[in-house]
Amino acid sequence: AMFQVRSAVFLSVTDTADCGGRNLLKSLTQAALQREELVHVFGFEVSEFEFTAGLKNEDKWRLVFHDAYSDPLNWDESSSFTPLQFTTQDVLARIGQAPNEDSKSVTLVLDSLSWVLLHNPVTLVCQTLQQLFSGLKVKRVVALLHTDLHEQGVVGSVCHLAGTVVMVAPAPKRPSAETDVEPLALATIVQRKESGKVIKKEEYFTVLEDFNLKVLGEPAQLSRRPEGKEEETAQVGILRALRGWPQGQRLTNMFLLFFLSPPPRKSSLLQPQANQGHIFYEPDAADDVDDEDPDDDLDI
Structure with missing residues (x-):
């Protein structure tokens, strides 16, 4: 141009x-x-x-x-x-x-x-x-x-x-x-x-x-390479940490599936959906909080 x-x-x-x-x-x-x-x-x-x-x-x-x-x-x-x-x-x-x-x-x-x-x-x-x-x-x-x-x-x-x-x-x-x-x-x-x-x-x-x-x-072309290197380094560190978990293989597959997705897909996965349910709980003064079982008095 x-x-x-x-x-x-x-x-x-x-x-x-x-x-x-x-x-x-x-x-x-x-x-x-x-x-x-x-x-x-x-x-x-x-x-x-x-x-x-x-x-x-x-x-x-x-x-x-x-x-x-x-x-x-x-x-x-x-x-x-x-x-x-x-x-x-x-x-x-x-x-x-x-x-x-x-x-x-x-x-x-x-x-x-x-x-x-x-x-x-x-x-x-x-x-x-x-x-x-x-x-x-x-x-x-x-x-x-x-x-x-x-x-x-x-x-x-x-x-x-x-x-x-x-x-x-x-x-x-x-x-x-x-x-x-x-x-x-x-x-x-x-x-x-x-x-x-x-x-x-x-x-x-x-x-x-x-x-x-x-x-x-263009700005995107020049910034893509260093950002990719930084993201790649972070991914390698997370993958190494997941390998020591009992369910490491399954978590690793999920992790790779997420980061190999295109940017629009990543954004949609990170944003809360409108049809998702949420549980909101705010304890009141009458609640008996048990540190060993904090959910014992939840009325759901």
Whole structure:
């Protein structure tokens, strides 16, 4: 699923202060460059040097960086782009002025969309985005969004517009022996198909030093092996203890039958059934409790 998101028309990478998504954004940018796509990056939060650091040199010539970071509000009149210029006409004009521009459609990368939303109404931003990826010039829009900087309604509007949303969150610490690479984050991928069907999936991933993306599998897949080992160790201990009982063989067979059952069957066996009977007994002051025969005065 993580590799399929690259074909989305509008892909939103959402992050928080606890887990940044810029490395994933750079990985998606490099993937577009390796597909020989022209990539235009509108950088509002980091410099061109910082954004392009680590990307493969042989692909950088297809990347055009529009500097909206060094002078974000154009106070020095030196900025090539500002958040207030985030309109369809201005963005397309900047793309058309690129020296390596040709008839090919481009991939538009926004780092980040949060800076644009802090200076423009969300309705205007969403309208501009829709016009951009619905036109013939822009093939794909990839935007980074810091969800903890905006109200829930703003985030919801942008995510509703996006065909694919990748929400990154911190990955829980796990023993390094489970995988050869420690996961960077947990990605929750929500894809909206043209038919209206919504698909949701979770995957652990990491971004390597060369900004290639490595998917480490789903949470259930990574947690199944250690949990199975712990459960297996507990089962072996119980089986050894049952062998010393007089009815050890029968109890062992019942024990194995239970643990070899599928999880739904186990759950049903552990839950009390509605048609089962229960005996409730609460002694009163008149009861004569006999420790040797505590049931001698039960009236059943």
